[in-house]
Amino acid sequence: MGRDRARLITASAVVPVGFLGLFFAYPVATVLWRGLGFGGDVALADLLGSGRTRDAVWFTVWQAAVSTVLTVAVALPGASALARSRPRTQRRLRALVTIPFVLPTVVVAGAFAELFVRFGLDDGPVRLRHTVWAILLAHVFFNYAVVVRTVGSFWAGLDGRVEEQARVLGAGRARTFREVTLPRLRPAIAAAASIVFLFSFTSFGVVLVLGGPRQATIETEIYRYAVLRTDFSTAAALAVVQLVAVVALVALANRLERTRPLTQRAGHRTGLRRSRLGGAVNGLGVAMLLGLPILVVIERSLTVGDRYGLTNYRALGTRLTMLPAPATTAIRNSLVYAAVATTIALAVGTIAALVVVHGRGALRHVLDLGLTLPLGTSAVTIGFGILIALDQPPLDLRTTWWIVPIAHSLVGIPFVVRTMVPVLRRIDPSLREAAAVLGASPGRVRREIDLPIAGRGMLVGASFAFAVSMGEFGATAFIPRRPDTLTAPQALFRMLSTPGELVRGQAMALAVILMLVVAIAVLAIESVRGSDEGTF
Amino acid sequence: MTRSTRAFVSLLATLCLAASCSDDDAEPAAPPSPDDPVTITLLTHDSFAVEADLLAAFTQETGITVELLSSGDTGQLVSQSILSAGAPLGDVLFGVDNTFLQRALDADLFAPYEAAGLDRVPDEFEIDPQQRVTPIDFGDVCVNYWTDALPGPAPTSLEDLLDPIYAGELVVQNPESSSPGLAFLLATIAGTDDWEQFWADLRTNGVSVTPDWESAYYGEFTSGGGDRSMVVSYASSPPVEVMFAAEPIDEPPTGVLLDSCYRQIEFAGVLAGTEHPEAAGRLIEFLLSKPFQEGIPEAMFVFPVVDDADLPAEWAVHARLADDPHLLDPSDVEANREEWTDRWVEIVLG
Numbered sequence: 041m042g043r044d045r046a047r048l049i050t051a052s053a054v055v056p057v058g059f060l061g062l063f064f065a066y067p068v069a070t071v072l073w074r075g076l077g078f079g080g081d082v083a084l085a086d087l088l089g090s091g092r093t094r095d096a097v098w099f100t101v102w103q104a105a106v107s108t109v110l111t112v113a114v115a116l117p118g119a120s121a122l123a124r125s126r127p128r129t130q131r132r133l134r135a136l137v138t139i140p141f142v143l144p145t146v147v148v149a150g151a152f153a154e155l156f157v158r159f160g161l162d163d164g165p166v167r168l169r170h171t172v173w174a175i176l177l178a179h180v181f182f183n184y185a186v187v188v189r190t191v192g193s194f195w196a197g198l199d200g201r202v203e204e205q206a207r208v209l210g211a212g213r214a215r216t217f218r219e220v221t222l223p224r225l226r227p228a229i230a231a232a233a234s235i236v237f238l239f240s241f242t243s244f245g246v247v248l249v250l251g252g253p254r255q256a257t258i259e260t261e262i263y264r265y266a267v268l269r270t271d272f273s274t275a276a277a278l279a280v281v282q283l284v285a286v287v288a289l290v291a292l293a294n295r296l297e298r299t300r301p302l303t304q305r306a307g308h309r310t311g312l313r314r315s316r317l318g319g320a321v322n323g324l325g326v327a328m329l330l331g332l333p334i335l336v337v338i339e340r341s342l343t344v345g346d347r348y349g350l351t352n353y354r355a356l357g358t359r360l361t362m363l364p365a366p367a368t369t370a371i372r373n374s375l376v377y378a379a380v381a382t383t384i385a386l387a388v389g390t391i392a393a394l395v396v397v398h399g400r401g402a403l404r405h406v407l408d409l410g411l412t413l414p415l416g417t418s419a420v421t422i423g424f425g426i427l428i429a430l431d432q433p434p435l436d437l438r439t440t441w442w443i444v445p446i447a448h449s450l451v452g453i454p455f456v457v458r459t460m461v462p463v464l465r466r467i468d469p470s471l472r473e474a475a476a477v478l479g480a481s482p483g484r485v486r487r488e489i490d491l492p493i494a495g496r497g498m499l500v501g502a503s504f505a506f507a508v509s510m511g512e513f514g515a516t517a518f519i520p521r522r523p524d525t526l527t528a529p530q531a532l533f534r535m536l537s538t539p540g541e542l543v544r545g546q547a548m549a550l551a552v553i554l555m556l557v558v559a560i561a562v563l564a565i566e567s568v569r570g571s572d573e574g575t576f
Numbered sequence: 577m578t579r580s581t582r583a584f585v586s587l588l589a590t591l592c593l594a595a596s597c598s599d600d601d602a603e604p605a606a607p608p609s610p611d612d613p614v615t616i617t618l619l620t621h622d623s624f625a626v627e628a629d630l631l632a633a634f635t636q637e638t639g640i641t642v643e644l645l646s647s648g649d650t651g652q653l654v655s656q657s658i659l660s661a662g663a664p665l666g667d668v669l670f671g672v673d674n675t676f677l678q679r680a681l682d683a684d685l686f687a688p689y690e691a692a693g694l695d696r697v698p699d700e701f702e703i704d705p706q707q708r709v710t711p712i713d714f715g716d717v718c719v720n721y722w723t724d725a726l727p728g729p730a731p732t733s734l735e736d737l738l739d740p741i742y743a744g745e746l747v748v749q750n751p752e753s754s755s756p757g758l759a760f761l762l763a764t765i766a767g768t769d770d771w772e773q774f775w776a777d778l779r780t781n782g783v784s785v786t787p788d789w790e791s792a793y794y795g796e797f798t799s800g801g802g803d804r805s806m807v808v809s810y811a812s813s814p815p816v817e818v819m820f821a822a823e824p825i826d827e828p829p830t831g832v833l834l835d836s837c838y839r840q841i842e843f844a845g846v847l848a849g850t851e852h853p854e855a856a857g858r859l860i861e862f863l864l865s866k867p868f869q870e871g872i873p874e875a876m877f878v879f880p881v882v883d884d885a886d887l888p889a890e891w892a893v894h895a896r897l898a899d900d901p902h903l904l905d906p907s908d909v910e911a912n913r914e915e916w917t918d919r920w921v922e923i924v925l926g
Contacts, residue, residue: 249787253925254925351822361874364625424655431663439645521647523625530622537623539817540816541799541818542795545822547838
């Protein structure tokens with residue numbers, strides 16, 4: 041039975057491989073080939089010799105590494121708190137921490153700037169504005185959810201009795217965590233960390249707006265050459281540098297993630313005891329880090345002149361003269377795109393995760409790596425690639441409505457895969473064998489054992505995919521679209537490009553609605569599992 | 577899980593229903609038209625806006641259905657069009673301005689077309705003698721100030737910006753990443769004797785640099801609660817401040833330093849390789865028509881190029897344009913842009 045099943049899973053790899061090949065590998069290869077064809081070998085040599093590029097590469101790598109370490113460090117207590125809480129609280133926490141995901145960089149930067157001023161951190165002895173610290177802080181703000189949700193959900197499924205045994209045998213709390221819990225969490229931490237790393241690695245707006253005019257990363261350099269200078273050969277050479285770096289780093293992370301898979305049965309949360317003080321400090325810190333910028337945005341959305349009121353919210357249903365549709369339509373468009381992108385990401389991602397865990401041969405490693413690459417690839421590379429690769433029948437897809445949700449799902453799929461794989465890996469094989477011995481067909485084993493157990497990972501990944509799509513801005517801007525299909529982030533950006541207090545207030549109101557919509561949607565998606573929540 | 581899957585699918589279905597999830601409304605049905613029905617595509621940037629009934633009237637009159645495709649800003653639009661020149665995305669392109677024009681012309685993006693109605697466009701706007709592009713709108717990029725927040729009298733010349741009384745008051749955009757930032761750099765190149773010295777002095781006087789207009793106007797300028805009273809923006813910003821004031825106001829809170837203005841002109845052109853050159857030409861003429869031109873200020877916050885278009889009331893009262901704006905030849909801009917911006921980076925950020 042095992043062999044048939046593996047063969048079936050390997051055969052189903054055609055779906056994710058085909059999807060990735062058509063919408064990522066082929067476009068990116070085409071654009072790089074075309075770009076390098078303009079004299080890219082020369083450009084590549086020049087580039088690697090230039091101080092500016094070396095600085096950008098170095099800065100990109102180290103700020104992404106530090107952002108990742110910081111995010112994991114700040115978010116692990118949150119993941120632990122999530123794992124300890126009751127299922128309903130877990131769902132609410134998971135929805136809450138997802139909110140920063142959909143906030144456009146300009147809005148967050150504005151909120152940060154105001155907080156820096158209020159806390160006296162904009163100038164003076166401790167200055168955050170236009171420093172690398174502002175970049176790091178913003179990366180923690182945006183990526184906190186990735187670690188808390190991925191690691192927290194995994195942690196909740198760990199068997200707490202192992203910790204209890206360690207404690208009984210005399211290990212202290214710190215030692216138990218270091219030597220028992222942490223090693224078992226490693227696959228989930230590696231999965232989350234690699235996503236955080238790639239997000240920080242390709243971060244664009246945060247670096248430009250918060251980092252000040254002197255900071256450059258590979259991502260901002262690609263944009264500079266491709267868009268501002270129309271120097272496609274240098275841009276392509278930079279994109280190759282980015283791709284090579286990303287492949288190397290993801291391969292490393294995947295190695296880490298694969299080491300020592302652990303099998304697990306049922307979750308016993310009792311093993312996790314909370315320290316009141318630690319919990320309070322963690323809660324307060326997170327509330328400040330995530331909550332304050334959000335509160336600033338909410339306050340701004342309620343400000344009308346020198347009073348508070350709901351005027352900005354009421355105005356969202358009326359079309360502004362410079363927008364092709366009212367903001368409410370933009371929210372509707374975003375919801376539709378996000379629903380479609382999530383469906384695609386779920387379908388492709390679930391199959392991919394099964395192949396990565398149960399498939400055979402090199403295919404699974406290649407797929408695992410390949411599906412993660414879109415996260416670490418510049419929106420310019422993907423956008424321009426689709427533009428020139430998918431331009432002839434039967435593949436003249438560059439202007440179809442579907443290309444936007446497909447582009448969004450490219451970013452969503454790695455989330456689904458990365459949250460499902462660690463969960464699938466630790467399913468106890470004896471469960472599956474027992475089912476088979478009792479006469480269950482391979483399909484039934486998968487339906488009744490694997491899927492329910494992997495279900496939570498799947499839904500956590502799905503709501504990520506949803507949130508990513510709702511908040512996506514960069515790639516969408518690169519895709520030629522009908523103006524009236526504008527998304528909520530695009531409408532928000534257009535409002536912020538317009539002088540006048542009224543439009544600014546409306547932009548903030550739209551940002552708040554966007555946050556609400558995502559929180560509700562995440563809650564709804566993750567409530568799907570119903571009563572069997574909390575155990576695997 | 578079966579139950580949950582079903583629940584998830586129905587959740588999606590509900591979402592879809594709520595949002596009428598279908599591709600149908602992405603394809604507007606072509607209305608029956610009097611003569612020779614044809615559909616053409618207008619490729620433009622995300623700042624393009626037009627009243628839907630104006631386009632519908634055009635279709636009714638000519639039988640030409642216009643589909644709009646927009647992506648990004650002017651820079652993205654031009655580089656995308658150059659990259660896809662072999663298989664153009666549309667039949668007409670609107671939105672290339674005089675700072676990017678030469679690049680588009682060098683890439684042979686356009687087929688010449690002499691639009692009827694050009695006689696209503698003053699000569700100063702007709703830059704390309706070969707008629708490959710047609711001017712549609714224009715605007716000035718100028719230093720704006722928040723009148724009540726100025727530490728001294730309103731500045732009247734570029735040199736005034738160097739006055740120590742305005743130390744730490746000005747915020748500009750990086751010309752490497754921002755269109756108004758580049759325009760202002762060009763204004764200083766055209767409008768001062770020694771632009772490199774001018775920027776060195778501005779730096780001494782505490783100029784701040786942001787990557788884009790949004791972080792300058794809302795991040796650091798008084799308007800968004802910032803502590804700088806002068807910002808590089810547009811000559812049209814004061815009337816827009818009135819249009820979108822939280823409470824109705826009679827006077828804009830901002831003023832314009834008219835000596836600092838660089839003129840940006842936006843063009844449209846028939847894309848080379850179109851299968852419908854005639855219909856494409858008709859669309860260019862539509863863009864020059866009085867109804868479209870009169871809608872330009874409130875939709876795109878720039879000015880109509882034809883001399884017979886009336887301005888909206890707020891604009892007629894509050895909009896100021898430079899009598900003698902700074903302007904450089906598009907070919908000069910293209911030839912020197914990288915050198916100038918590289919030099920600017922060394923002087924201001926180095």
